[in-house]
Amino acid sequence: MRVFETSVQELKNDVLRSVAKLAWEDDLQTGILDIPEQIIPGPEAKMRCCIYKERAIISQRVKLAMGGDKGNPNLVEVLPIACDECPVTQIAVGPACRGCIATRCVHTCPKDAISIVNHRAVIDHSKCITCGKCLTACPYGAIEKNQRPCERGCKAGAISMGEDKKAFVDPAKCTSCGACVYQCPFGAIMDKSFLVDAVEMLKGADKWNYRVYAAVAPSIAGQFAPADLSQVVTGLKLLGFHDVVEVALGADMTARREAQELTEKGMLASSCCPAFVDYVEKNFPEQAHLISETPSPMVMAARYIKQRDPGGKVVFIGPCVAKKKEFRLGKTMGAVDCVLTFEELYALFESRGLDVAQLEDTELDQASGYGRTFARSGGVAAAVAEALKEQGSDFALKANPCSGFEACKLAFLKAAKGVGDFNFIEGMGCEGGCVQGPAQLIRSPRNQGDVERHARQAEGRTIQNAVEAAQGT
Numbered sequence: 001m002r003v004f005e006t007s008v009q010e011l012k013n014d015v016l017r018s019v020a021k022l023a024w025e026d027d028l029q030t031g032i033l034d035i036p037e038q039i040i041p042g043p044e045a046k047m048r049c050c051i052y053k054e055r056a057i058i059s060q061r062v063k064l065a066m067g068g069d070k071g072n073p074n075l076v077e078v079l080p081i082a083c084d085e086c087p088v089t090q091i092a093v094g095p096a097c098r099g100c101i102a103t104r105c106v107h108t109c110p111k112d113a114i115s116i117v118n119h120r121a122v123i124d125h126s127k128c129i130t131c132g133k134c135l136t137a138c139p140y141g142a143i144e145k146n147q148r149p150c151e152r153g154c155k156a157g158a159i160s161m162g163e164d165k166k167a168f169v170d171p172a173k174c175t176s177c178g179a180c181v182y183q184c185p186f187g188a189i190m191d192k193s194f195l196v197d198a199v200e201m202l203k204g205a206d207k208w209n210y211r212v213y214a215a216v217a218p219s220i221a222g223q224f225a226p227a228d229l230s231q232v233v234t235g236l237k238l239l240g241f242h243d244v245v246e247v248a249l250g251a252d253m254t255a256r257r258e259a260q261e262l263t264e265k266g267m268l269a270s271s272c273c274p275a276f277v278d279y280v281e282k283n284f285p286e287q288a289h290l291i292s293e294t295p296s297p298m299v300m301a302a303r304y305i306k307q308r309d310p311g312g313k314v315v316f317i318g319p320c321v322a323k324k325k326e327f328r329l330g331k332t333m334g335a336v337d338c339v340l341t342f343e344e345l346y347a348l349f350e351s352r353g354l355d356v357a358q359l360e361d362t363e364l365d366q367a368s369g370y371g372r373t374f375a376r377s378g379g380v381a382a383a384v385a386e387a388l389k390e391q392g393s394d395f396a397l398k399a400n401p402c403s404g405f406e407a408c409k410l411a412f413l414k415a416a417k418g419v420g421d422f423n424f425i426e427g428m429g430c431e432g433g434c435v436q437g438p439a440q441l442i443r444s445p446r447n448q449g450d451v452e453r454h455a456r457q458a459e460g461r462t463i464q465n466a467v468e469a470a471q472g473t
Contacts, residue, residue, distance in 0.1 A: 005442050007047075008187035009343065014039045015058060016195055016347035019065040023199040024351060028066070035062050057082045061190060068192035074169050075176040075324050076191050083166045083188035086148045091130055093121045096142035104137040153183030155405035156279055173282060177275035177405075177429040178321030178438030191321045191439070195347070198338045201313050202240035210311050211242035215301045215336075217318030218248040218367070219375035219434040222450025223342050223441050229454070230361035235354050236345075237362065247316070248367030249470055250301030251374040251383065252463045257294040258380075259387035263395045267415075267423050270380050272296045274326035275429030279405055284412045290425070295332070297374060298323060302335035304470060313337040317345050319437025322429065341439030368466040369455035376448045377403040377433040381426045383463065390464050399424045404431035 004010045018038065022031040036055035040046070048054045060079040063069075068077050099119030106114045106121070113127035114134060121143070123134075134143045150167050151159045158173035159180055167189065169180070180189045205212050214236045224232050233244045254272060262268040271277060271292040281288045295303070302314040315338045316323055327336035340348070349356055370386045373379035381399035388395055400422035402408040408427045414420035430436045435447035458466075 008185070009441075011039075011058075011187060012061065012190065012343065013347050013350070015061045015065050016193065016344055017350045019062060019193075020195055020199060020348050020351035023196045024203070028196070032062055032066070035059075053081065057187075064190045065193045066196050067194065073171045074174055075321055076169060076174070076178060076181055076189055078167045078169060079188050079190060080164075080166050082186055083184075086150075086186070087146055088165065089130065089145070089147045089151060089161060090125055091123055091128055091132070091134065092144055092146055093123060094142050094144050096140045097121050097138075098140055098142070100139070102139070104139065105134040105143060108133045108137040149183045149185055150180040150189060153179040155179070156282075175275040175278040175282070175405075175429060176322040176325045177279075179430075181321065182438040182443070191341070192324065193340075193344055194324065194338050195340065195344050198315055198340055198344075198348070201315065201338060205240060205242070205313075210313055211309055212240065212313045212315060213305045213309070214241040214244045215247050215250070215298065215305065215314055215316045216244060216364075217298075217316070217320070217375065217434060218246065218251065218372040218451060218454065219319050219437060219440065219447065220317070220342065221372075221375075221454035222447060223319075224346070224356055227357040227359070228361070230363055231356045231359045233362040233364045234359040235349055235356040238354060238359070239348060239352060241315070242312070244362075244364055245301055245305055246364060246367045246371070247297050247301045247318070248371035248374065249466060250297035250299070250304065251371035251380075252368050252466045253300040253304070254294055254297045254374075255370060255380070255383035255387040255463055256391075256467060258292050259384050259391060259393065259395075261292055261294055262384065262397070262424055263388070263393055268292050269425040270427050272374060272380055273322070273427055273429050273434075274320070275322035276402075276405075276408060276427035278322070278325070279408060279429065280412065280427070283409070284416070287412055287416060290415065295335075296326065297371070298326070299332050299335045302332075306335060315340060317342065319434055319440040321438055342441050343439045346441060365458070366466065366470060367458060368461045368463045369458040370463050371466065372455040372458060373451060375434040375451045377401050377428050377431075378426070379433065381424060384424060387463050390462055397424055398422045399426055401426040401428075403428050403433065405429060 018035045022028045036058040039058050040051050040054045042051040045051045097120050111127045113124045156175045158170045160168050162168035181191050236244050269290040298316045305314050314336050316336050317340045324339045327339045370383035378401040381401050385397045400411050402411050411425050436443050
């Protein structure tokens with residue numbers, strides 16, 4: 001059995017596997033009622049105060065595993081009953097306070113919320129607005145900001161504390177990046193799943209005479225270890241997928257087109273990360289025109305599949321929560337029919353009793369190494385540079401690879417003021433790129449190495465070679 005990174009992932013996997021198994025067996029209507037007791041048999045509670053609360057949380061997770069609240073526009077939802085353990089966000093004075101006579105903290109506070117009592121700084125929280133100025137003013141670093149992990153992890157500022165002191169996700173700010181899902185230590189935030197849709201799609205293929213294709217993101221390299229990618233491909237076909245396509249091939253196609261677009265426009269921002277695109281559109285609308293009009297690798301790969309098989313269905317599989325939003329946007333033109341994460345694929349394998357590490361190999365070798373390195377920060381820029389070279393362009397690419405929203409924000413602030421020597425902004429919502437996506441089975445520094453090794457296996461194949469081979473030219 002795989003050892004997950006956290007117990008929250010293990011619990012999530014138990015729910016997804018149970019729901020998927022019932023979906024295969026056409027027993028969802030009645031079977032879901034038994035899932036909470038199957039996962040939490042009792043009599044002792046393992047994580048919460050009692051088994052009844054644990055089972056209630058499982059019930060909410062089951063709902064999200066089946067698509068969640070249709071009336072909630074967010075791709076991530078808060079499980080209210082699970083969100084009750086984190087402290088309220090506030091500024092606090094720690095034991096390092098020396099009661100210094102400079103009292104910079106007192107003088108910098110715009111609301112006069114800090115006073116000195118018995119030679120120690122004291123904060124009046126009825127006045128404090130948590131601006132954080134006192135944090136930087138204190139020479140001892142004695143003032144701390146106790147912030148909820150979900151709020152700290154959300155660089156888009158979409159999460160706040162509601163009136164009931166539960167986490168609240170603002171749809172006007174949320175980019176569906178999924179950072180809060182990963183950061184919450186109590187598993188109180190979960191992404192909606194289209195797992196049941198995928199199962200129904202696979203089950204209906206023979207009945208309705210269509211084929212289902214799996215489009216796998218390049219960050220899959222190493223994720224199902226000790227199984228390698230060729231064994232995962234075999235597993236996908238045993239699940240019922242007709243064929244498997246590398247999204248890295250779509251990345252090759254994206255790189256070629258973005259290179260041409262950059263040459264024409266002179267300044268461009270990448271379009272591969274939907275969370276980044278959403279962040280820019282919501283926070284820098286006056287600069288949203290910089291975003292490339294080239295479809296993302298997911299969409300490019302799906303269009304390639306549907307050009308060959310117009311009646312086919314495409315399921316994208318990757319480490320990204322935001323892709324679940326992207327595939328339903330009008331601009332994707334219905335190229336993708338469903339999105340699953342690596343976590344959900346693992347649960348699918350388990351629901352069918354498949355140990356992929358024991359399966360035979362099925363080769364999957366379509367993309368260039370440049371397309372495969374789209375999965376890590378800097379990979380998109382490197383691929384565009386290679387595409388420019390292969391096209392014989394003399395355009396001088398000056399890339400600014402931005403890893404995480406804070407770096408992206410800085411790049412767009414510089415672009416707005418005409419500061420900074422760059423003409424291509426590579427935007428990644430996740431720090432490190434897709435290799436550190438919220439739905440990776442394991443988030444580790446080793447992930448980038450796995451992707452690099454996978455890229456080296458395509459050594460000698462150019463972007464042009466990969467695209468032309470796929471198009472049969």
